[in-house]
Amino acid sequence: MRTSDVIVIGGGLAGLMAAIAAAGQGKQVTLMTAGAGTLAIGGGTIDILGYLEDNTLVENPRAGLACLPADHPYSKVGSQAVEDAVQFFLNLCRQEGFAYTGSLDSNQWLPTAVGTLKPSCLVPLAMDTAPLKAAGHVVVVGFARLKDYFPELISAGLSKIPGYQKDYEQVVIDPGFVGGRDVTTLDITRWLDTPAGQQACYEQLGKFIRPGSVVVIPPVLGSRPDYDVRNKLEHALACKFVETVIMPTAITGLRLRAMLLNHARKLGVRIMEQAHAAWAVQDGTRVTAIVTSNVDRERAYHTQAVVLATGGFFGGGITADPDKVQEAVLQLPVAAPPDREGWGTLKLFSGAAQPFAKIGLRVDASLRPVDAQGRVLLNNVYIAGRNLAGYDYCLEKSGNGVALVTGYTAGLRC
Structure with missing residues (x-):
């Protein structure tokens, strides 16, 4: 019989954190994932809370938690759970040799590809902006044929921001790719994974770096x-690198x-790829x-508890048909405005919360699904990540933060 203590459905940040937290408590965990999801293509930063619903800027995420409504996922699990998840x-x-920097005490402002600054809380060391703030001379690097990345735009935008008036210089590196298609960041990354790519980058950049x-x-x-590639280039060029958003x-x-x-594999988590719950x-x-359910047959996997982290609308975890909105695997009821004309505001970029973004599953303080009256529907099921109701991850800049905190919390409580 295929049996686990815990089955986690969803391989994004929420699902992986749930699986790791549960396995760390000695549970036998099976992680079912239908694909890599948005985690594999996303920014890799942990945005805890950048803005409140009224578009108020949050400088201190810890203080901002106290300003959130009672139905927000952070409010559901409590501030101590947020603190514990961040520290974990x-x-x-x-432990894995890929350290992040940051804390709940302040947001960091990361340079973007359009020359603006984006708030985030926990970021990889390669995105730490402390060297940029202290710098006098800044070299903004682009790559030949890299689509939608223009050093001139970044320099012009940053130079208009108080505290970022620097001596900017633009450099374009040519990796020497041949062929007609656009070059992607993955192409360049794989090039820099090689000693030949690192040497070529060093030679071209060395002409401009002080x-x-x-x-x-x-x-x-x-x-x-x-951080091997970054460390090698920084040592060779006697400079500091800051990666953009x-x-x-x-x-x-x-x-x-x-x-x-x-990390999940080290803990013994069984990972099932292309598993369609x-x-x-x-x-x-x-x-x-x-x-x-796959092309050959249906298979049942027995369990004592389930963490549902299937990604909301965008991950297919919540579906909207003409006559109903529901969760896709367990058929749980979804909290959604009955009049679909009210799902969105007329101005998409107005700075106001979008009602459709808050659509999701209602939960209790333990992240178990509840009905409109607050009655627990399933005692051994825990909801994490974008399936949750009550927050606008895009406006708040809280998507990966909610995924981290609720995934970790669900993994412990199951």
Whole structure:
């Protein structure tokens, strides 16, 4: 019989954190994932809370937690759970040799590919902006044929921001790729994974770098969850590198996913790739098995507890049909405005919260699903990540933060 103590459905940040937390408590964990999800192409930073619902800027995420409504996921689990999840994540990263920097006491402001600053809380060391703030001479690097990345735009934008008036210089590196298609950050990253690529980058950059300079570069300094490429180039050029935030696909998310998968495997988590969870076997208010459906047959996997982290609308975890909105695996009811005309505001970029973004599953303080009256629907099921109701991850800049905190909390409580 295929049996686990815990089945986690979903291989994004929330699912991986849940699996790691549960396995760390000695549980036998099976992680079912239908694909890599958005974690593999995302920015790889942990945005805890950048803005409140009224668009108020949050300088101190810890203080901002007290301003959130009662139905927000952070409010559901409590501030201590947020604190514990953040510390657990930072310790895990250090243990795996891919340290992150930051704390709940302040947000960091990261340079983007369009020359603006984005708030985030926990970031890889390669994105630490302390060297950029202290720099006098900044070299902004681009790559020949890299789409949607323009050093001139970044320099012009940053130079208008108070505290970032520097001596900017733009440099374009040519990796020597041949062929007609656009070059991606993954192409460049794989090039820099090689000694030949590192040598060519060093030779081209060395003509412009002064000792003590700061180099602003897209996230291309190696595909693995370590800092080997960055460290080698910094040592050779006597400078500091700062990777920017870019539109997907970003290698920072790929590195983070690889690190978490490596750690999960060390803990004995069984990872099932391309596992499509179709439905559940229930005994009253308990789920006793998850059934997967693939091209050959259906298979039942028995369990004592389930963490549902299937990614909301974008991950296919919540579906919207003409007559109903529901969760896709367990058929749980979804908290959604009945009038779909009210799901969105007329101005998409108005700075106001979007009602559709808050659609999700209601939960109690233990992250178990509840109905509109607060009654627990399934006693051994825990909800994590984007499936949760009550927050606008895009406006708040809280997506990976909620995934981290609720995934970790669900993994402990199951």
